[in-house]
Amino acid sequence: MSVTSDTIREIASLAKLRVEEEEISSLTERFNTVLALFDELQSANVSELAPMANPLDATQPLREDFVTEQNQREAMQEIAPSVSEGHYLVPRVVE
Amino acid sequence: MNAKNNASEVASLRSLSESLSAGAVKSIDLVAEALARIDRFNAELNCFITVSGDAALAAAEEADQLITAGSAGPLTGIPIAHKDIFCTLGTRTSCGSKMLDNFVPPYDATVVSKLKNAGLISLGKTNMDEFAMGSSNESSYYGICKNPWSPERVPGGSSGGSAAAVAASLVVASTGTDTGGSIRQPAAFCGISGIKPTYGRVSRLGMIAYASSLDQGGPMARSAEDCAWLLEAMAGHDPRDSTSIDRAVDRYSANLDLDLTGLKIGVPEEFFSDGLSDGVAEVVRTALQTLEAMGGTLVEVSLPRTSLSIPAYYVIAPAEASTNLARYDGVRYGHRCANPGDLEDLYTRSREEGFGDEVQQRILVGTYALSSGYYDAFYKKAQQVRRLIADDFASAFEQVDVIAGPTTPSVAFPVGEKSNDPTAMYLEDIYTLAANLAGIPAMSIPCGFSEGLPVGMQLLGQHFDEMRLLALAHQYQQRTDWHRFVPPGFEV
Numbered sequence: 329m330s331v332t333s334d335t336i337r338e339i340a341s342l343a344k345l346r347v348e349e350e351e352i353s354s355l356t357e358r359f360n361t362v363l364a365l366f367d368e369l370q371s372a373n374v375s376e377l378a379p380m381a382n383p384l385d386a387t388q389p390l391r392e393d394f395v396t397e398q399n400q401r402e403a404m405q406e407i408a409p410s411v412s413e414g415h416y417l418v419p420r421v422v423e
Numbered sequence: 424m425n426a427k428n429n430a431s432e433v434a435s436l437r438s439l440s441e442s443l444s445a446g447a448v449k450s451i452d453l454v455a456e457a458l459a460r461i462d463r464f465n466a467e468l469n470c471f472i473t474v475s476g477d478a479a480l481a482a483a484e485e486a487d488q489l490i491t492a493g494s495a496g497p498l499t500g501i502p503i504a505h506k507d508i509f510c511t512l513g514t515r516t517s518c519g520s521k522m523l524d525n526f527v528p529p530y531d532a533t534v535v536s537k538l539k540n541a542g543l544i545s546l547g548k549t550n551m552d553e554f555a556m557g558s559s560n561e562s563s564y565y566g567i568c569k570n571p572w573s574p575e576r577v578p579g580g581s582s583g584g585s586a587a588a589v590a591a592s593l594v595v596a597s598t599g600t601d602t603g604g605s606i607r608q609p610a611a612f613c614g615i616s617g618i619k620p621t622y623g624r625v626s627r628l629g630m631i632a633y634a635s636s637l638d639q640g641g642p643m644a645r646s647a648e649d650c651a652w653l654l655e656a657m658a659g660h661d662p663r664d665s666t667s668i669d670r671a672v673d674r675y676s677a678n679l680d681l682d683l684t685g686l687k688i689g690v691p692e693e694f695f696s697d698g699l700s701d702g703v704a705e706v707v708r709t710a711l712q713t714l715e716a717m718g719g720t721l722v723e724v725s726l727p728r729t730s731l732s733i734p735a736y737y738v739i740a741p742a743e744a745s746t747n748l749a750r751y752d753g754v755r756y757g758h759r760c761a762n763p764g765d766l767e768d769l770y771t772r773s774r775e776e777g778f779g780d781e782v783q784q785r786i787l788v789g790t791y792a793l794s795s796g797y798y799d800a801f802y803k804k805a806q807q808v809r810r811l812i813a814d815d816f817a818s819a820f821e822q823v824d825v826i827a828g829p830t831t832p833s834v835a836f837p838v839g840e841k842s843n844d845p846t847a848m849y850l851e852d853i854y855t856l857a858a859n860l861a862g863i864p865a866m867s868i869p870c871g872f873s874e875g876l877p878v879g880m881q882l883l884g885q886h887f888d889e890m891r892l893l894a895l896a897h898q899y900q901q902r903t904d905w906h907r908f909v910p911p912g913f914e915v
Contacts, residue, residue: 336787343745343790344752345783346771355787358845362737362788365846366801369734372808379806380813382636382666383622383862384886389665403529409759416754419765 329367330360430904431914434595436649440497443490450483450490450500450544457502457546460593464913469568470588472507473515474547482544489542498656499542504597506585507548508555509535509640510629518631519551519563519581522751522758522777532629533661534598534640541656549597550584553779554748555605555633557581558851561842562781569838570613571910572876576835579609585643586613591913596644596653600630602637603736604830604855607867610643611830611879614869614908616896617643618650621886622862623668625654626661634743635666637736637859645906647868647896651675654889673890681894687823688714689724694828694854702873707829710870710880710899714827717898724819724826728811732856735812737849738792738805739860744782745789751777784845813861820885825895829854830867830879854881864889868896869905877908 331339333352336359340347347355401414410417442448458476465471479502486500510516510528512535517523531539539545550568552560560568560583570578571591578587582599586609589597599606601619610617618641625640632638642653655675661667690711695704715721753759753773760776763769778786792801819826832853841848858865863886870880884892900906909915 331791335791339787339791339794342794343786344749344767344770344774345778345786346775355784358784359787359791361844361846362784362849365737365849366734368731369738369804369808370800372728372731372804372811374804374807374811377807377810379803380810381806383809383813383860384668386623386666386668389669391662400529404755407525407527407529407756409753409756418754419763419769421766 329363331356331363430907431909433592433645433907433909434915435646436498436501436595436644436652439501439595443500444495450486451480453500454479454483454502454544454546457594461546464591464593467569467574468571468587468591469566470549470584470591470593471504471547472517472519472550472565472584475514475545478514479544479546486542486544496542498652500544502544502546502594503538504546504549504585504588504594505535506551506582506597506599508551508600508631509598510631511535511545511548514548516548516631517564518555519553519565520777520779520782521564524564524758526757528629530629533626533663534630534657537659538598538656543656546594549588552581552583553782554631554744555581555600555602556744556781556785558604558608558848559842560584561838562779564779567838570835571913572614573835575837576876577612577838579612579835581605582643583609586610586615586617589613589615589643589645590910592909592915596642596649598640598657599643600638600640601859602633602740603859604852606641606643607830607855607865607879607881608852610867611877612835614877614905615643615645616647616650616866616868616906617641618654618866618889618892619858619864620654620658620889621864623666624658624887624889626664626667628661628664632747634740635747636743637740646900647866647893648676648679650866651679651893651897670887675890675893678890679894679897681890683895683898684718686719686825686895687722688719689722689819689823689826691724691726691729691819691826691828693726693729698832698850698853699829700833700873703829703831703833703878706871706873706878707880711827713899713902714895717902722823724823726815726819726857728808728815729853729857731808732812732860733849733853735805735808735860736852736856738801739809741785741789742792742802743789745786745793748782748786809860812857816857816861816863825891826883828881830881834873834876834878858883862886864892866892866896868899869908870903871905
């Protein structure tokens with residue numbers, strides 16, 4: 329299995345990664361080298377097996393529904409690149 | 424170099440603990456000496472990304488007061504280091520990435536707070552592959568860390584800084600994390616001991632996520648005994664990590680002399696296959712004979728799906744990484760590009776600038792594996808194969824108590840040898856990945872030298888059987904002194 333440069337552009341867009349046009353061909357080549365590694369997976373007979381998401385097959389633990397965390401907005405926003413009046417600032421979205 | 428003449432007396436958690444409680448040494452002196460060694464060697468080795476000298480000296484003063492007052496624990500006042508993947512309140516936690524070069528966490532990881540509560544003092548944060556993605560430390564934004572045994576060789580990864588710092592006696596022990604071998608492989612390459620515990624044994628809270636269903640923190644030190652001490656302090660249920668297991672922690676350090684007579688040790692034929700170097704094979708086979716001489720019985724076992732662990736891992740880990748790393752968007756913390764034109768530009772450029780090549784590559788692979796139309800062929804299939812691999816171990820453990828073999832196919836490889844070939848690098852992990860996929864505990868201990876470089880023996884156990892692995896490793900280290908070998912030029 330291999331992918332084209334167009335697929336790489338589409339995946340990069342989904343992953344919100346900017347990719348320079350001149351890097352596309354080397355990235356595609358590298359990507360296909362990794363994909364070739366996965367071919368062996370297709371030969372495994374696993375149709376009857378349940379996927380293993382947790383190595384202990386553990387499920388999500390439940391607890392009583394009560395508040396355990398305090399609001400730490402100021403501490404959290406101290407490390408943000410740009411904030412104002414308790415809000416995270418990003419470039420204008422709606423004109 | 425004649426490595427055989429190189430065994431020496433080395434500090435251990437036990438020896439430092441005894442010296443501190445007897446008043447033979449002060450914590451402030453231990454910390455000052457360690458800082459002096461870091462100052463002397465770090466420019467050469469690049470083990471540390473951040474050194475917290477002032478905070479460590481202040482903590483040492485407090486520790487000395489506790490020791491004098493008689494209210495100290497056995498680990499109080501001993502300096503260690505943390506892999507720079509563990510969040511440390513008020514100290515930059517970079518995860519080896521430009522993305523987090525400016526990240527000063529507002530909280531401590533559970534591992535960090537547990538070790539702090541046990542009295543251990545952090546000297547700083549150790550170098551690592553970016554976001555723990557790598558087997559050589561070459562993907563760190565802060566430059567490669569060198570292997571103290573040979574500066575032309577990699578220290579392994581991703582916990583390469585931790586391994587090199589212990590091997591060079593800059594610290595007696597360090598924390599590490601292991602998603603596909605990141606504690607065991609650098610431990611093997613640098614000639615020290617390290618254990619990846621059972622998945623869920625050590626809290627992942629505040630341990631920056633790479634692949635959440637595989638990541639596990641653990642200790643790295645010269646000896647199995649020191650690993651036992653440290654793991655005992657690190658492990659335990661954490662209600663703030665939903666994958667943490669609510670189960671009592673064994674007294675590893677008190678059970679190192681556990682009677683192992685008649686222990687059945689499985690030797691998987693697949694671990695001695697074509698890719699294994701002759702030198703490593705010979706050293707590990709000799710170590711297996713030592714285990715036999717100690718009263719163990721070697722039993723041939725088969726883990727037939729070992730080779731499938733590479734494709735399964737390199738689908739599952741990037742898939743989970745692409746999800747985990749979606750949080751780095753230049754909005755809440757971490758790197759933000761200058762003068763973003765619009766929101767899309769903010770996201771895409773911050774991520775492109777903040778992430779290195781290997782991380783971007785894995786995000787792309789992971790995004791592809793999870794994308795519509797490919798999920799069944801990749802992620803689901805990899806998770807089904809994961810069950811096959813776990814079943815292989817379950818079958819083997821019906822016949823044997825532990826499994827032993829090499830940790831890595833070769834000794835530490837030269838810097839640059841594999842950095843441009845991702846698949847060659849991925850093949851390095853052939854013997855370590857399966858333990859993460861199956862969630863079982865596994866450790867690496869030094870067992871000799873090949874080409875003048877350390878070789879690691881890997882011991883794998885059943886879920887939550889860390890105690891038996893540590894006891895076996897400790898008893899092996901009572902009969903051998905490979906764990907006390909110090910790289911030339913780094914003698915204390």
